[in-house]
Each structure stands twice: as C-alpha cells, then as structure tokens.
Amino acid sequence: MNVLPRAEGRSLELALELVEAAARADGVRPLSEEAELRLRHGGPDGGRDVLFGHEGRAAAYARLDRDGDGGWQAEFVVHPQLRRRGLGRAMAEKVEELAGDGPLAVWAHGELPGSAELGTARGWTRARTLLQMRMPLAGPGPHADPELPADVVVRPFRPGVDEEAWLAVNAAAFAHHPEQGGMTRRDLELREAEEWFDPAGFLLAWRLADDGTETLLGSHWTKVHPAGEVADEPVGEVYVLGVAPAAQGLRLGRALTDLGLAHLRSRGLAEVLLYVEEDNTAAVALYERSGFSRYAVDVQWHRPARRS
Structure with missing residues (x-):
C-alpha cells in the first residue's frame, strides 16, 4: 500500500x-x-x-x-x-x-x-x-424574467473580474458550511478550468448604486453533468446557490433559482439535481414543494x- x-x-x-x-x-x-x-x-x-x-x-x-x-x-x-x-x-x-x-x-x-x-x-x-434531490425539467418551467428590486441586476460571471467578490459573498453565505464556506481562490480557479465550466450559467445578482459602485448580493452557479456521469443523459445541477446575509429578505434566492433553472432548461436538459443536508429540514421541505424528490444519500x- x-x-x-x-x-x-x-x-x-x-x-x-x-x-x-x-x-x-x-x-x-x-x-x-x-x-x-x-x-x-x-x-x-x-x-x-x-x-x-x-x-x-x-x-x-x-x-x-x-x-x-x-x-x-x-x-x-x-x-x-x-x-x-x-x-x-x-x-x-x-x-x-x-x-x-x-x-x-x-x-x-x-x-x-x-x-x-x-x-x-x-x-x-x-x-x-447529504441528500441528492432531483426534479424533472420537462413541462412548464420557472419564469425566465422574475421580479427583482429596481436597483438589482443579474448578469453572468466574468472570469478574471468577479472572483474576489464572489468568494467573499460565498464565505458569508456559507459560514456555517464546513466545505462550501471555505472555498479559496485556487478552488474556484480549478473549477473555472474544468470542461463543464460555463460562465453563462453562473448568475450573479448585483446592487447598483447611484454613484456607479456595485455590490454583489448573491449568485446561482449552475453546472451540467455530461451524459454517463450521473445519468445516461446530461443532467443539470443547482451547484451553488447563495445570498449574502445582508441581502436576506429581498427574495433573491427564489429569483436566482428561477433564473438558473430557466438557463438549464434552455440547454435542453430534462432533469436537474441538487445537494442539501438532511437535517436542514426547512430547505428540504422547500425543495420538495418546488418539485424535487429524494434520489440518493451520502x-x-x-x-x-x-x-x-
């Protein structure tokens, strides 16, 4: 050995x-x-x-x-x-x-x-x-243009520009999570170098101030698993969905979820998966109400x- x-x-x-x-x-x-x-x-x-x-x-x-x-x-x-x-x-x-x-x-x-x-x-x-939950994407889907606060805009991740802002919000949003909250710049860049990485499916919500400054409030990073990796056909994933603690109450989580799912559906995918801690009963219940069901367990x- x-x-x-x-x-x-x-x-x-x-x-x-x-x-x-x-x-x-x-x-x-x-x-x-x-x-x-x-x-x-x-x-x-x-x-x-x-x-x-x-x-x-x-x-x-x-x-x-x-x-x-x-x-x-x-x-x-x-x-x-x-x-x-x-x-x-x-x-x-x-x-x-x-x-x-x-x-x-x-x-x-x-x-x-x-x-x-x-x-x-x-x-x-x-x-x-850790539960893996899945939901079919076929049929009527989430609204591709959800209502957002007037000063908030959602746009794709910009490699080489948005890394530090995203890492700061990710650390704050997942301060309680032993793996996700500790992601480093190197961890992020390794994923950006992967074949599956697509900035078009990495959606960031920014607050625009009158003086032109921007503050990142949250993001929905989606992923597409190729055929044969988790199923016979390609499968989408709610990879990382996080909202800054200071932006809680703006309903950004729901809006970003809908935008991410709409993006995955636009790719022609028939199914989406996500991972959630089993003891996070509120999140599990929310996902079940949204149409996800339990698929596998880690x-x-x-x-x-x-x-x-």
Whole structure:
C-alpha cells in the first residue's frame, strides 16, 4: 500500500481508472468533486493519496486531508471486482492509522451496501447525511424574467473580474458550511478550468448604486453533468446557490433559482439535481414543494479523537 504526498504519473492513471470503474459499476461517483480535484491537481499541504495495487491495477484508493479543525477527512473506494476481500477494512485501518489520534470523518457516497456495515464494525457513527434531490425539467418551467428590486441586476460571471467578490459573498453565505464556506481562490480557479465550466450559467445578482459602485448580493452557479456521469443523459445541477446575509429578505434566492433553472432548461436538459443536508429540514421541505424528490444519500461517518 503506497502512501503518497500526491499521486502522479502511473499512480494517478491507476487511481483515475479505479474511480471511473467504480462510478460505472455503482451508478454514483465514489469520490466527492473536491476529492477528485485534489487527486488530479494536488491538494493542501499534508494531504495524502493512498493507493493499493493488485495485478497491474488499482485495487483500492483513498484521499486523506486535514479538515481545518485539527482533524482529518477521508474518502476511499475499492475496485468493484475486488470487493468482499478485506480491502475496504484494510483501507479503513490505513486511514485511521494516518489520522493518528485526531478525529476522523469518512464520506460514503451513495450509501452502498457494505459502507454502513464497515463503518459500524469499526465503531464509527453517522455524523452527517447529504441528500441528492432531483426534479424533472420537462413541462412548464420557472419564469425566465422574475421580479427583482429596481436597483438589482443579474448578469453572468466574468472570469478574471468577479472572483474576489464572489468568494467573499460565498464565505458569508456559507459560514456555517464546513466545505462550501471555505472555498479559496485556487478552488474556484480549478473549477473555472474544468470542461463543464460555463460562465453563462453562473448568475450573479448585483446592487447598483447611484454613484456607479456595485455590490454583489448573491449568485446561482449552475453546472451540467455530461451524459454517463450521473445519468445516461446530461443532467443539470443547482451547484451553488447563495445570498449574502445582508441581502436576506429581498427574495433573491427564489429569483436566482428561477433564473438558473430557466438557463438549464434552455440547454435542453430534462432533469436537474441538487445537494442539501438532511437535517436542514426547512430547505428540504422547500425543495420538495418546488418539485424535487429524494434520489440518493451520502453519509459522513465519524471516529472521535482518541484519548491519550
């Protein structure tokens, strides 16, 4: 089992081949978008790529990173043809070893059979549940020109211009969110370099002052998953929808949602997905009233810090 500061060359190829094999077999990506980006481009100092080879291919892979609170966060996957051979247990033991005495959080995407069994057997507890919800886009859709305050205009993201303003509002809007609220300039630019990035689907709401200054109030960043990634056909996503705390009460969230969904529908997409924390009952209820239904579940398992 190789523990690498960063997977490169053949090790990177093998890990990516494993990720794709698991996605095809399971119908769900085995790693989060952030973990995949860190696998392909490297992550913050202290992170690790863990690779277990078998007969010229990757049998298991894990990504391990500091979580910012003194603990560790991990995700791992076992090759579909090599499961039920103890590799999942071996990888779990390895990430526990690398995390030392610190707390450890492990994401299981899709809540596949075996993930709960493994987590429970190791004494881990369910800490967070992330719902994937989906809604058809066929039929009558949201209004493409919703009512906005007179001094607010919505326009597409401008690469190279709007990054800092968006990051500031994103951090404020998601101050309570352990992943989204901590997005950095590098995180944003990595996503801008991805093939799926389309500034036309990244909508920003600005307040225009009489003196010509502009203040960003919120945004709806949409994404399109290509055919074969999350479904046989392309699927849209409510990727990041956030409103600055100071702009709450202006109904911008509803307007930006409608504009984003209208954009996705204009792309000819038949379905849209989003992710929401299960315990955010108000948001879940709102999405269900809007036509979304529960589709899949990601679970974060937690091992507390060990006492010395």
